[in-house]
Amino acid sequence: MVIMNESTPSSPEIAAKVAKPEAGWRLTYRRLKRNKAALYGGYFILFLVLVSIIGPYLTGYDPFQVDYSTKLVTPSAEHWFGTDHHGRDIFTRIIHGMSITLYIGFSSVMLGMLVGVPMGIISGYYGKTIDAVMMRIVDILLAFPGMLLAIALASVFGGSINSIIIAVGIWSVSHFARVARGSTLAVKGLEYIDAIRALGASDGRIIYLHILPNIVSPIIVQATLRIAISILIAAALSFLGLGAQPPTPEWGAMLSAGRNYLFDYPHVALYPGLAITIVVLAFNIFGDGIRDAFDPR
Amino acid sequence: MLVFVVRRVIQTIPVVIGVTILVFSLIHLIPGDPAVILSGENAPKEQVERMRERLGLNDPIPVQYLTYMGNLIQGDLGQSVRSSRPVWDEIKGRIWTTMQLAIYSTILSIFIGIIAGVISAVRKYGFYDTSFMVIALFGLSMPGFWLGLMLIKLFAVDLMFFPPSGWGTWQQAVLPVITLGTGGAAIIARMTRSSMLDVINQDYIRTARAKGLKERVVIYQHALKNALIPVVTVIGIQIGFLMSGAIIAETVFAINGMGRFAIAAILARDFPIVQGTVLVFALIFIFANLVVDLSYRYLNKRIELN
Numbered sequence: 001m002v003i004m005n006e007s008t009p010s011s012p013e014i015a016a017k018v019a020k021p022e023a024g025w026r027l028t029y030r031r032l033k034r035n036k037a038a039l040y041g042g043y044f045i046l047f048l049v050l051v052s053i054i055g056p057y058l059t060g061y062d063p064f065q066v067d068y069s070t071k072l073v074t075p076s077a078e079h080w081f082g083t084d085h086h087g088r089d090i091f092t093r094i095i096h097g098m099s100i101t102l103y104i105g106f107s108s109v110m111l112g113m114l115v116g117v118p119m120g121i122i123s124g125y126y127g128k129t130i131d132a133v134m135m136r137i138v139d140i141l142l143a144f145p146g147m148l149l150a151i152a153l154a155s156v157f158g159g160s161i162n163s164i165i166i167a168v169g170i171w172s173v174s175h176f177a178r179v180a181r182g183s184t185l186a187v188k189g190l191e192y193i194d195a196i197r198a199l200g201a202s203d204g205r206i207i208y209l210h211i212l213p214n215i216v217s218p219i220i221v222q223a224t225l226r227i228a229i230s231i232l233i234a235a236a237l238s239f240l241g242l243g244a245q246p247p248t249p250e251w252g253a254m255l256s257a258g259r260n261y262l263f264d265y266p267h268v269a270l271y272p273g274l275a276i277t278i279v280v281l282a283f284n285i286f287g288d289g290i291r292d293a294f295d296p297r
Numbered sequence: 298m299l300v301f302v303v304r305r306v307i308q309t310i311p312v313v314i315g316v317t318i319l320v321f322s323l324i325h326l327i328p329g330d331p332a333v334i335l336s337g338e339n340a341p342k343e344q345v346e347r348m349r350e351r352l353g354l355n356d357p358i359p360v361q362y363l364t365y366m367g368n369l370i371q372g373d374l375g376q377s378v379r380s381s382r383p384v385w386d387e388i389k390g391r392i393w394t395t396m397q398l399a400i401y402s403t404i405l406s407i408f409i410g411i412i413a414g415v416i417s418a419v420r421k422y423g424f425y426d427t428s429f430m431v432i433a434l435f436g437l438s439m440p441g442f443w444l445g446l447m448l449i450k451l452f453a454v455d456l457m458f459f460p461p462s463g464w465g466t467w468q469q470a471v472l473p474v475i476t477l478g479t480g481g482a483a484i485i486a487r488m489t490r491s492s493m494l495d496v497i498n499q500d501y502i503r504t505a506r507a508k509g510l511k512e513r514v515v516i517y518q519h520a521l522k523n524a525l526i527p528v529v530t531v532i533g534i535q536i537g538f539l540m541s542g543a544i545i546a547e548t549v550f551a552i553n554g555m556g557r558f559a560i561a562a563i564l565a566r567d568f569p570i571v572q573g574t575v576l577v578f579a580l581i582f583i584f585a586n587l588v589v590d591l592s593y594r595y596l597n598k599r600i601e602l603n
């Protein structure tokens with residue numbers, strides 16, 4: 001070991017500086033900027049967030065006001081997307097539903113991340129029994145095909161927006177745990193982690209300062225793409241009657257109501273579905289872009 | 298290989314047990330007293346007690362689980378609390394419909410996905426590549442239930458090419474299978490493309506070309522064979538999405554399968570049916586994944602036993 005005086009920082013601190021991903025972030029941003037589709041996808045998401053915040057103040061109609069004199073009006077200059085079976089302006093309801101959709105997407109992924117990432121890191125870092133137990137739990141959660149686990153959980157928690165967030169969130173835990181575990185294993189095997197440990201750094205310090213910054217990028221990629229899937233699953237749950245209940249302007253629930261008027265008034269089902277597609281598309285494009293930016297091949 | 302098969306089968310046992318524990322717990326995860334919920338909010342006390350007795354809810358939970366498992370091994374999935382018929386009798390007739398729907402959709406998505414993926418990779422950044430990848434991105438982002446409804450409106454109501462609902466004839470299968478297969482086709486196309494691109498740049502492909510082999514032979518016999526290996530794993534994951542997507546397709550197209558039945562049971566709070574269908578879905582999926590894993594192993598003999 002080299003002699004340390006006051007002016008030289010201790011080796012773990014040097015290592016911490018080396019591991020700091022700032023240069024990586026700048027590089028990533030530069031790559032992201034070069035990927036036009038991803039960049040616009042990102043801007044479009046910001047725009048959608050903006051719409052969800054100020055949009056409700058700008059539309060001229062009340063999303064809940066029932067008015068049978070304007071029942072099932074087809075799209076016109078007055079009602080851009082027409083009106084539904086209760087005479088409510090569909091455009092207004094879609095704008096109001098934007099915040100619900102984004103809220104469900106972000107919160108369920110956040111929930112999955114907050115539970116899944118620590119699970120995965122602990123599993124990958126400590127290995128042995130704890131790893132075996134956690135990975136069996138993940139295997140069991142993944143043994144339910146696709147969204148079936150979310151459906152089963154939603155059936156238990158009852159139909160509400162918060163219950164679908166929990167249902168979809170629990171469903172994504174296993175995916176985050178897997179990604180975090182795999183990345184942790186890869187980082188843990190690097191020599192500098194051994195070096196830091198030899199210098200006496202605690203497990204907590206190694207995980208927080210050295211493992212976490214290095215596994216952030218695959219987790220961000222996973223999170224962006226999972227928001228897209230979570231929005232789709234949540235809308236499907238509401239469509240099936242297990243999520244948001246009428247009169248909530250949730251898009252899946254609106255579509256479900258529009259089903260009954262499909263033959264003569266397809267616009268009632270058309271626009272909410274289009275809205276879901278566009279939002280999910282934005283997250284998918286952005287997710288693809290940052291995946292390419294983080295991991296160029 | 299045999300050792301691997303046996304080991305892989307043994308590995309699924311704890312997962313299957315875990316799944317039964319989770320499915321068993323569903324009824325206990327419901328906030329409130331399951332007996333009250335199952336017999337209805339306003340049910341008289343005696344009726345609630347009878348329900349409690351019938352479901353064995355008075356026993357300690359581990360005993361309840363053992364009873365549940367004991368019945369399960371004998372093929373008894375419990376009884377519907379609504380119709381009082383055995384759950385298995387209710388599900389039995391519907392499994393095949395759901396399986397058919399899922400299998401046809403899997404075949405469609407594999408077929409379209411691989412063809413589109415290969416063409417995209419061979420003509421990288423060309424017209425076909427761009428169009429296919431844009432379509433795939435849309436296919437990935439569209440909610441299946443919306444696509445289904447729009448297909449009904451267009452092809453069943455307006456053009457009257459296909460019936461809007463039901464199951465049995467091939468005409469009735471077309472729209473649900475397209476609805477269900479689209480998402481999978483999109484994912485498989487993207488995966489095939491990127492996997493093909495990885496393979497095409499490898500040395501042995503250059504060697505094959507340098508030998509003077511026809512491009513078709515190089516692509517289809519040398520490149521595709523290796524490129525498909527990672528695609529197989531994706532297909533395994535897709536089977537899960539197709540099975541749960543079947544629930545939605547069955548609801549949209551009024552197909553009397555296991556998925557629609559499960560949703561009706563959830564809405565009617567008929568939990569024994571919910572538990573039964575969820576369990577059967579999970580077991581079929583575990584089995585399908587086992588098959589995919591074994592074929593992956595067979596295709597890629599380089600994978601070492603760990």
